Amino acid sequence: MAHSARRDSPELPDFSLLKRLARDQLIYLLEQLPGKKDLFIDADLMSPLDRIANVSTLKQHEVDKLYKVEYKPIVSTSDQLCFLIRPRIQTVKWICDVANADKAAGRFRRYKIIFTPQKFYACEAVLEEQGIFGDVTTDEWAFYLLPLDDDIISLELPEFFRDNFLAGDQRWVRTAGSALHLLHTVYGPFSKIHGIGRFSKMAYESWREQVEEGETKARQAEIGKVFLIDRDVDYVTPLCSQVVYEGLVDDIFRIKCGCVEFGTDVTSSDKRVKVMLNSQDKVFDEIRNEHFSNVFGFLSQKAKNLQTAYDKRRGMDIQQIKTFVSEELKGLKQEHRLLSLHIGASESMMKKKTKQDFQELLKTEHSLLEGFEIRECITFIEEHINRQVSMIESLRLLCLLSITENGLLPKDYRSLKAQYLQSYGVDHLLTFANLKQSGLLVEQQPGETLTVMESKVGKLVNDKAAGKLTDAFSSLAKKSHFRALSKKLNLVPKSDEEYDLRVPRDMAYIFSGAYVPLSC
């Protein structure tokens, strides 16, 4: 997300303060276990931790060796072990196994577990059951928020979606409330909060409680209004294919924790490179939100500029060259490096998105969004599945179909499911069950709800009226929630005018003009 173009908008708050707070807290915790120790880090936490405290900082506080948490016996020889983990039962069980193995071998060590962002009672129960409760010290590291860019902050909790929306487990409610509370304390106080969705409400209530428990100092608020939106309010946006530069980079290379790894075909050397992608990368900052069709033009312009700037030095005298070297050269070299990476990435994208297929995919998505030629879309999805193009992409299309049409027709559901299982394996029976549970891929249920309603109301009125009511109800039931919503909010832009992707009027450009994300 680029900065606002308006000159009267206030400066963004300095979110690096969050990093400093987290770092200081972690150091404090590490010092609670004095002496040399080995640190085991949860795989998910390695990248975030890197952004907060790097290896030298950790070493300064007597951390000897660093290990990744892997569920197998450890090789560490240190007398003190420190574990920095997310509160997962499986991980805690593994730690207990480690400690019990040590006990069995007669080896005495000190163990410290740092749970982040908080400890769960279920974890303590495991420690107790395994007889390790008295042998470890436990702590909580209140690391809730990681700034990924000047204006993006992440909770870095990948398991959140599955826990909350699939299993219906509300364990992270307090975490969300605490994260809000942290922002409120450091950058608030908030003036107004708006929200949509059940979970937003719960998070809000948790936050309110924490505010009342604590004390708020009066200060100059840097964050005033807050909007909370549940993910399941709009599933359509993440299901559509992305066509802006940053989106495509994520699609093809996977951006994790603000970093991406480029392979050898991009770097045109024999090394892989991990790059941080944020607004510090000047080239990236300018193209990240651009529709891919604009990116080439921009990159070529930049390359020309770079060449010109470099050629400048031909006509310089000694003094000018000196200034040039000391001031501009470094910046130019940096830009050159970034530019070549992004050009390489763009080339890779072009090759991977084999033109014909991607075109058809987009066309199908757009048709689904508009509710146009649904049967052709279903045929396309069928072929997509038959050709075993991509497991995830096939599912994405199926879910998009289900959401925009308020569920698949039973015969379509059966047929597409059977074909999917044939193409990608029968164990996806479980996948389909999960998708059904989370509401992403369901069958239409016209019969049931209608008759219940009908019979209830039918008892109250006479036959003629009952007949009219049935018609009214059936038209309501068939109309998909998505369609009604998209009409009301104008989410699918009218296509009678020319849609210019270079100077877009609204946010629909990120889907080539087909759909405006609900949250915009």
Next chain:
Amino acid sequence: MMKSKPDEEDYWNSSKFKAFTFDDEDDEFSRLKESKQAVNSIRGLVEEDDDEDDVEKVSWSGEPVGSISWSVRETAASNHRTDREPAFPKINTETPPLSRSHSGYSLSSLFKGKTKGGNFQSITDTLSDSSVRLYAPELRKPKSEYKDYVSDWSPEETVHRMKQGKSVSLEKFRSLQDKLLLLDFSVAAHDGNVITAVLIYLKRTLSKEVLFRELESRQTALRHFIHYLTETRDQKLLLELLRALGRTEDMVLLQYKEHLSIADENKRRDFLKSCLSLPFPADDSAHVQDHYTLLERQIIIEATDGQAERGGKVEMFHKFPRRASIVNMPLITTLYYCCFYHYEEPEGSFSSPLNIRHTFRISEKQFFVTALAARAKLKAWSDVDALFTCRNWLGFTRKRSPVTFSRVVDILQKNSAPTQVLQDYVALVDDVTLRISLAQKLKCHDIIINTYRDLKDRQLLLGYRGKVEIGSAEERKIIELLDNQQIRWKN
């Protein structure tokens, strides 16, 4: 906004949305190439005055030097080199055992309760204190801390304390009524951590029957309990719970899921066989049956083929060595494999494609597409041809295809079919515009020439002359056609 049919063509062909394509203008791609050249030309200039400090050091695995993942890798690598320490190092007896269980607080600090707010704190509370302390230093302790000496908390108050992460003792809630109050208050508080904690206590102190009965009417608590049992891998209890609630579908899927943890294929096959008797919903039953049958087949095929390949006498395996075992692969992959290696076999054999098609009720379309891809990969063009040909009642043969010919062309092209072969199929594409665009992309000149001739469009034909090689057979053909007086050109 709903569109009517005629608009559709315009929609996609006009520039209304500038539906962008990656290959639209060759200029786009060549612009990119230019940029790349520009950048590469400077590369030499840039790198000659490279000072090490400015460039971020990156290790061979791509991690920036000094980052955590780099450090972890280094440690792992060095551990392989060093020897392990002997199993019985000296036990460190210097430190007093008690201090182990407290987050860094010495014994004396336990009795410093008064300085922390004037109350005597029990040992376990030190755990919760550290969480309070960790907030930004300016925050004082929350007010509720001050009145926590009282040990007779009601269920509601207990839940409230648990929300704040304080440790509590649930043991004093012994009546069922109290326990249910505890549960209901925790559900009302929306905090999953608390709900699960209460459930752990109830699981320990209530019989299954009572617990299940009470959970039946409490959906939120039930969800949390199921999730908890899943995480602790308490399969047995979870199945009992689902059975008691009458959730047959979930129960059956849970049992089926077990097959994923069985590595040995024979054991897995036997397990799947035992699953067949489970009460699956109608369609799923057939799927599981297929799963079992397929795995059974795959094991047999793998054994036979593996042996043949090792024997070295079968040419197919020699020319196209198998890259992976066919066991546990999806059905379509298996079909492709059989179309590749066992195409000719009679229907009686397990590895015959026709047998597979029949046993698993594969649609004509699907079979056709898979066979086409496999034979095309092998460049068996006569086989490919045979897939289409069929005789009609007059005794003539004509090509028929269950999928569109443009799809056929697409599959052939992806398998690097030569232009002569592609041409035959492009010619069969019904839609003229599509035919022309495909022919242009694949450089099937004859088709284009013929089509323009059929359209009687002189201008297009003239225009196309520039696109063929000078002096080639195609050019001569064009000239011939243009000179042909008998054709009534449109323009």
